[in-house]
Amino acid sequence: MAFCNFSPASILLLIHFALFSRFSLSADPTISYDFKLSYITVSPLGVPQKVLAINGQFPGPLVNATTNNNVVIKVYNDLDEDLLMTWPGIQMRRNSWQDGVLGTNCPIPPKWDFNYTFQVKDQIGSFFYFPSLNLQRASGGFGPFIINNRPVIQIPFAQPDGDFTLLIGDWYTRNHTALRADLDSGKDLGMPDGVLINGKGPYRYNTTLVPDGLPYETIKVDPGKTYRFRVHNVGTSTSLNFRIQGHNLLLVETEGYYTVQQNYTSFDIHVGQSSSFLVTMDQNATSDYYIVAIARFVNESIWQKVTGVGILHYSNSKGPATGPLPEAPSDIYNQWSAMNQPKAIRLLLSLKRQNTSASGARPNPQGSYHYGSINVTDTYILRSLPPTTIDGKLRATLNGISFVNPATPIRLADLNKVKGSYKLDFPSAPLNRTFHRDTSVINATYKGFIEIILQNNDTRMQSFHMNGYSFFIVGMDWGIWSENNRGSYNKWDAISRSTVEVYPGGWTAVLASLDNVGVWNLRVENLDRWYLGQETYMRIINPDENGETEMAPPSNVLYCGALASKQKDLSHKSGVSIIHGNPNLFFTLLMALCAVFIFS
């Protein structure tokens, strides 16, 4: 054991170091996790089913980072199909190599591992990770990702008395391969079988509707305290309305940016979105309270089962929650008025005035970005239509194109001079031509300031996400977008986030400054539409790239497609996966092993 060649004292010191400090590659601390993806059997809705677990947990463990941390996540694929993990909202500065989508990464084959290494540079906020391929998220594999502020950085509210994460999402008792088979045969996924909260089914609020014996989520609180609730819609395709009986939700953050604080009694969270609320336990403890996440914009008497119910339990509670669930917003059939809610979310600008070093996603502190006075360099109108048949198969499109993933990831193809892997010809507006499938990518301008109009001509609510960036949501309205609509843009305090809803029959306009080199996925978050091809990429390369602007591929980069012959076989039977997301434990165990070896 050559690596054990230390004095016993130095080993103790090293053990101490591994336990109580953060092992660091550069000046910024490194946190590390081991993720083993495998199936476990659970019955959240009373039907036993195999779900995607991480280290045996469903949902997966928390990644708990702090601004500027280096994060190493070693992923072992113990599934029977390819895997990629993606970290939406994490901006991966200059580093699309770690983004975990097929346009930038080769998939991790079964029984292989791949370690993701990236820095959470200048970011704060609440996010979640998930497996990006083949509808796998519909079977789990997701978990929370928090970036805490550094202690020297102020936050725009008093330190909460506690922090809870709620992963809410629609759920099917069919697994992702069965759902995929439905889509492949041209069927719609149909109504989900329920809504899970942190992987658990509904509390039995109604003995007719909910079977006995389902596990449900309970959040334990003390009276008078204020807690932060980070709520994420990790589901397949259903917009959810979130509410806590008798309590106000004070919105403070959406996907990494602090908002102007406003109370809501219910809040819409669309697929892929994350929001944080402060909730004060200011009610009497006569009983527990319901926490609900209910399908939005549907006929509730038909969608009754698509209801998630958890319990808010005061430590001095006198009894269980009873009675009807807190009332739905009155605008269930009035999307017009519901749109006022996202339109009212504003970026908190006062942080900047208080302290120029306050946290924001970019070196520019939150709010200092005078986006409203920057001239737009390129406009893209991306129109989605209902799925349609192309070459005999059901497909979903953007500007008439249903995306085909490249066999060789885009930048890997560039750097290795693989020709014809993709086309840089994604149209800037819907064209009058027949629908087709293609690997067509946006040729975006490095340092440009892009305006993207998301025009939803589909019949469902959709949410769109852009990897590597957040964008300013400057406008949202009904009808077909026209240049006249620019007059109504919010040029002052539009919220910046990375996932935005687009109402059916309406449009959403976003602005983004293209300062992050790489290739970045622009997609619909609704899994069915995504699976059917409703996505593209933006290729953003510094024309003067001299190996400095964009990070070089990591030493562990995987090869596939035209470059498959460069790839070594990395398969092995089991990952070093005793570790449950505990930073440095591996190192500690190694040292302990050395200690045993030396002392014996």
Ligand SMILES: *[C@@H]1O[C@H](CO)[C@@H](O)[C@H](O)[C@H]1NC(C)=O
């Ligand atoms: C998923 O469901 C299909 C069809 O019901 C079944 O054949 C398959 O074994 C299931 N896969 C897993 C991993 O449970």
Ligand SMILES: *[C@@H]1O[C@H](CO)[C@@H](O)[C@H](O)[C@H]1NC(C)=O
């Ligand atoms: C996450 O990290 C923060 C800051 O280091 C710490 O205060 C908090 O307790 C951690 N949360 C969990 C669940 O480990």
Ligand SMILES: *[C@@H]1O[C@H](CO)[C@@H](O)[C@H](O)[C@H]1NC(C)=O
């Ligand atoms: C601003 O932030 C710095 C640390 O970045 C801190 O030292 C200073 O006290 C803060 N100023 C105010 C007015 O909060």
Ligand SMILES: *[C@@H]1O[C@H](CO)[C@@H](O)[C@H](O)[C@H]1NC(C)=O
């Ligand atoms: C339970 O749900 C059923 C079906 O919607 C309804 O008829 C009944 O009134 C509900 N029971 C209670 C106690 O709310």
Ligand SMILES: *[C@@H]1O[C@H](CO)[C@@H](O)[C@H](O)[C@H]1NC(C)=O
């Ligand atoms: C939000 O509601 C709480 C009570 O739940 C109240 O104390 C607080 O002042 C309200 N905040 C705002 C900004 O309205």
Ligand SMILES: *[C@@H]1O[C@H](CO)[C@@H](O)[C@H](O)[C@H]1NC(C)=O
């Ligand atoms: C406690 O709150 C509930 C609901 O707000 C109310 O109906 C009840 O009268 C209150 N009880 C007491 C003792 O204040």
Ligand SMILES: *[C@@H]1O[C@H](CO)[C@@H](O)[C@H](O)[C@H]1NC(C)=O
């Ligand atoms: C909702 O569905 C029920 C049951 O099919 C139907 O009776 C009712 O009219 C529907 N409501 C609306 C507003 O469409």
Ligand SMILES: *[C@@H]1O[C@H](CO)[C@@H](O)[C@H](O)[C@H]1NC(C)=O
């Ligand atoms: C934006 O464009 C206008 C007119 O085309 C021009 O006058 C102005 O200087 C430009 N502003 C910036 C910041 O480049």
Ligand SMILES: *[C@@H]1O[C@H](CO)[C@@H](O)[C@H](O)[C@H]1NC(C)=O
């Ligand atoms: C689209 O193309 C078809 C035939 O290719 C033509 O008949 C139609 O007028 C065109 N529509 C528009 C809006 O240009």
Ligand SMILES: *[C@@H]1O[C@H](CO)[C@@H](O)[C@H](O)[C@H]1NC(C)=O
């Ligand atoms: C992409 O855009 C740049 C200008 O931004 C242009 O020079 C280049 O030719 C374009 N590439 C293709 C393939 O259209």
Ligand SMILES: *[C@@H]1O[C@H](CO)[C@@H](O)[C@H](O)[C@H]1NC(C)=O
């Ligand atoms: C789709 O576009 C057509 C033509 O502009 C329009 O008539 C229709 O109402 C739109 N439907 C939706 C759901 O946007």
Ligand SMILES: CC(=O)N[C@H]1CO[C@H](CO)[C@@H](O)[C@@H]1O
């Ligand atoms: C723990 C571990 O395996 N770390 C490796 C992860 O991959 C990077 C390359 O991206 C290596 O430098 C690390 O040593």
